[in-house]
Amino acid sequence: MTLRSRYSAWNLLAAASKGDTNWAPVWREDEPKxxxxxxxxxxxxxxxxxxxxxxxxxxxxxxxxxxxxxxxxxxxxxxxxxxxxxxxxxxxxxxxxxxxxxxxxxxxxxxxNIMFSQRGIVTLAHSRHDLDAQARWANAMLCNGIDAELLDARQVQELEPRLNFGAGARFPILGGFIQRRGGSAxxxxxxxxxxxxxxxxxxxxxxxxxxxxxxxxxxxxxxxxxxxxxxxxxxxxxxxxxxxxxxxxxxxxxxxVTSYALQAMVSEPVKPVLNTVTLSPSLGAYWSQSDKGEVVIGGALDHFPSYAQRGSFDVMQHVLAATVEMFPSFSRLRMLRQWAGIVDVVQxxxxxxxxxxxxxxxxxxxxxxxxxxxxxxxxxxxxxxxxxxxxxxxxxxxxxxxxxxxxxxxxxxxxxxxx
Ligand SMILES: Cc1cc2nc3c(=O)[nH]c(=O)nc-3n(C[C@H](O)[C@H](O)[C@H](O)COP(=O)(O)OP(=O)(O)OC[C@H]3O[C@@H](n4cnc5c(N)ncnc54)[C@H](O)[C@@H]3O)c2cc1C
Known part of the structure; x- marks a missing residue:
């Protein structure tokens, strides 16, 4: 942040704390014609x-x-x-x-500013089958002119050292693939x-x-x-x-279209612990870290159609079990929020x-x-x-x-x- 922008941020904060009501609305609130x-x-x-x-x-x-x-x-x-x-x-x-x-x-x-961040998305492989399927997937992307790189286990570990590479890991990581242009906004x-x-x-x-x-x-x-x-x-x-x-x-x-609840959750904010968006299709969970420091955790759909914007407990439990399995140190994180949306699934x-x-x-x-x-x-x-x-x-x-x-x-x- 430059000195100048720090001062203007300070002015904005000062104006807000004085109850300044002269903010230009980001969009007009219109009456319907x-x-x-x-x-x-x-x-x-x-x-x-x-x-x-x-x-x-x-x-x-x-x-x-x-x-x-x-x-x-x-x-x-x-x-x-x-x-x-x-x-x-x-x-x-x-x-x-x-x-x-x-x-x-x-x-x-x-x-x-949409806070677009191309930090790369890593898909993990836990078996020979995953490796074969991902090779096909990454090759299809390359044929379609889209960036994809296959990773061996060492490369995955370099990208995400907190992943569970222990000898006793229940879901060993054999490799994966990355789309480096992927990320979040x-x-x-x-x-x-x-x-x-x-x-x-x-x-x-x-x-x-x-x-x-x-x-x-x-x-x-x-x-x-x-x-x-x-x-x-x-x-x-x-x-x-x-x-x-x-x-x-x-x-x-x-x-x-069938409507299902899909849920997500975030932890308390912590210092940077994740470098990429990481996804384990076999375990049904994925992780990233927001700019605020929260670990953002998502998983699969609820197993039954619903319009209740809650998300069921069994999916939450499954996703969190996968989280501590893949990132053992995350077992010490405290969760901040959980929520769901209703998504429109087509066959x-x-x-x-x-x-x-x-x-x-x-x-x-x-x-x-x-x-x-x-x-x-x-x-x-x-x-x-x-x-x-x-x-x-x-x-x-x-x-x-x-x-x-x-x-x-x-x-x-x-x-x-x-x-
Ligand atoms: C927990 C979760 C995680 C997800 N993660 C990702 C992700 O990481 N990446 C990704 O690409 N996608 C993700 N998705 C999917 C993504 O959020 C949706 O596909 C996308 O936001 C759909 O946008 P939309 O504008 O179509 O729908 P919405 O944002 O749902 O907007 C539809 C709007 O229609 C309004 N509406 C409904 N009925 C009426 C009515 N009768 N009259 C007037 N308005 C009405 C609703 O109030 C709503 O605001 C996720 C979804 C959820 C729930």
Whole structure:
């Protein structure tokens, strides 16, 4: 921190402690109008990015984002913030790497610090089978033009010396692979940055506005009913993650989405103890350290569908057992918080981006446990189809239609665990 910025930080603190109320809001809090060109339901990262790219890339600014709660209060503000593009199939590789490349410049594009940190993501191998599967996975990434390096056990130990390399380790670490461009970003900042960018371009951001039904003319959607009245629009898009099937039900069609709770937790803040994002698919857990020093711990989905944003005890127990198994010194950490979000799981672990069977209604969903990293591309491609009427080429393979044609893109393995 330079002397000058230290003084301005001090001035900000001094102003805050005096109760200064002259802060410029990061985005406008708008009253809903009666009509828009496009309504986006859901003020998570995907909805906000859709609105931002509608305005930025296509000049469509008569847009409202309607959010039932508060901006980023859904999964976007609840996730473990891991960003990567280590997918298996070419369609997914293209999609997620486009997103990662947007993340690499997002702070500059939005002029908002999203605290992006490319510290590398390490996937651990505990068996010969894991090593073989990861060699195939890393080779597929290289064929798709994405960085990947296989690691032997010594290289993993150099990266993460606190991992359990003891002779009696129950899950010996035989090696792994790393995507060095993977890492993390600050979740709230991504939501706020897109909200600020969209608002500056003229988009209305309406919080505490819950969509309770769709207005129809014949079969086509022509607006929404909300707790703040009816709002009409030429096109309506929904990006509501775990609530996608609820809204699809309101619109009169079914989605191949099952909603599950996915939980995460953080420890008390400690000095730097982790260098990378580390993931053990076999144990069902992953770890990183936030800039505040908290060890961020995530794991698998609950075993049953639910809309309860809690996370079940057995998954918590499993994830913590894996944590002390892999990092024995973490047994002395005190846990600070645990929480969950409701994620939208599709049977091939790939998203749905595009038209629905209902004319006028478009969708972005099915990101399941891994849609934070996809916020830029989810918004970019949904905005494209809304503005042009044509699917973006990156989104073409991810149409709802694939569940009829059988052209699934089964990324279950490369979806890792829950990030
Ligand atoms: C614990 C956890 C860890 C995760 N870790 C990672 C990770 O490390 N990396 C990664 O890439 N992904 C991760 N994910 C997944 C990621 O968080 C989601 O895929 C992503 O945030 C989805 O963004 P979204 O904008 O689609 O949904 P959300 O952020 O959930 O936004 C949807 C919004 O829609 C609103 N809404 C719902 N119904 C209505 C309605 N009727 N009217 C108006 N608004 C409505 C909700 O209030 C919500 O704010 C994790 C998820 C969880 C829960």
């Amino acid at each position: 009666l009509r828009y060109d496009v309504i986006v339901i859901g003020g998570g990262g995907h909805g906000l990015a859709t609105a931002y790219y509608l305005a930025k890339n296509h000049g469509v600014t008569n847009v409202a984002v309607l959010e039932a709660g508060w901006i980023g209060g859904g999964n976007t503000g609840r996730n473990t913030t891991i960003v990567r593009s280590n997918y298996l199939y070419p369609e997914s590789a293209r999609l997620y790497d486009f997103s990662l490349r947007q993340y690499e410049h997002l702070a500059q594009a939005l002029n908002f 600050r979740h709230d900042a991504v939501a706020w940055g897109y909200a600020r960018g969209a608002s500056a371009l003229g988009v209305d951001i309406v919080q505490s506005c819950s969509v309770t039904g769709f207005l129809k003319q014949g079969n086509a959607v022509v607006g929404v009913a909300t707790n703040r009245g009816e709002i009409r629009a030429d096109k309506v898009a929904m990006a509501v993650a775990g609530h996608s099937s609820v809204l699809a039900g309101m619109a009169g069609f079914q989605l191949p 091939d672990s790939s998203p749905i981006i595009g038209a629905t069977p209902v004319p006028g209604l478009f969708i972005n969903c099915g990101w399941g446990t891994g849609g934070f990293k996809a916020i830029p591309v989810g918004g970019w491609t949904l905005a494209h189809v809304l503005a042009t009427g044509h699917n973006h080429e990156l989104a073409e393979p991810f149409q709802l239609q694939r569940f009829h044609t059988g052209r699934l893109i089964d990324e279950a393995a490369a979806a890792g665990i829950a990030h």
